[in-house]
Amino acid sequence: RRVLARLFAVDGDARRVAVRRRLEALARSLLPSDRPGPFNEALMELGATVCLPRAPRCDRCPLAEVCQAHRAGAEERYPARMAHRPLPHYQVAAAVILRENGRVLVARRREEDFLGGLWEFPGGKQEDGETLQECLVRELKEELGIGVEVGERLLTLEHTYIHFRITLHAFRCALREGEPRCLECADWRWVLPADLEALPMSVADRRIARAVQMWTDEGVLP
Structure with missing residues (x-):
């Protein structure tokens, strides 16, 4: 979700149902029908090693040129998170x-x-x-x-x-x-x-x- 949120500059908390559904739709649109397994594995590997939550390694990312968050210099803005309210x-x-x-x-x-x-x-x-x-x-x-x-x-x-x-x-x-x-x-x-x-x-x-x-x-x- 983090990779897709940055790639397409998707606003909103990825834990919200509407945002999650949009990210899932984007993932389906990219998914190659002949090799879905390797694609998903590569996406997860990218998120684990390059597209990190903090200080992402954009200089090593193969998608940097088309990543909307990177082009805007706002990588760490995505995905957005709601502020946690203290429990009563x-x-x-x-x-x-x-x-x-x-x-x-x-x-x-x-x-x-x-x-x-x-x-x-x-x-x-x-x-x-x-x-x-x-x-x-x-x-x-x-x-x-x-x-x-x-x-x-x-x-x-x-x-x-x-x-x-x-x-x-x-x-x-x-x-x-x-x-x-x-x-x-x-x-x-x-x-x-x-x-x-x-x-x-x-x-x-x-x-x-x-x-x-x-x-x-x-x-x-x-």
Whole structure:
């Protein structure tokens, strides 16, 4: 694509569908029907050894005289690339609520939600103007109808999804009011830490689950 974009001075990001289709059409127009394999191999070799992304070796290029980008002195302008936008970054709080019998509370996301059907430690995204502790109190009331007291922070981890990234803070919490109900979740359970491994979870929640299991095995969490 880089060779063709320079040869024909094709504007636009080669990752865009319309630009990619134009480059493919140009490639087909040049492709000799009797020797397509050697032609493609030669084109790839040219891109790998001469028509480099930076500092292309135009003095060694057999196509330099007909290359529109070279004739304009704009070899490194092609192919154009879109500027990468920074991924949105969210602060997320999760609750580790243990009962006297050693079971921990988990909730299952609704099917229509992001990561639908997966189990998680209940919580959610921090909103403007609230602390992480306030975020947890609000989210657990909205999601499960329970009141909690937020205690120590147990774990902080980073995770990146395709379109955003999160910093996830897991807090130890105590149940102070009510019993869980499915208000904004599909299901909930009190689960032994050893049984968390059997539940389908996101990568981030799985890391919390394994930490909880390790801490309970070592007696850090009663």
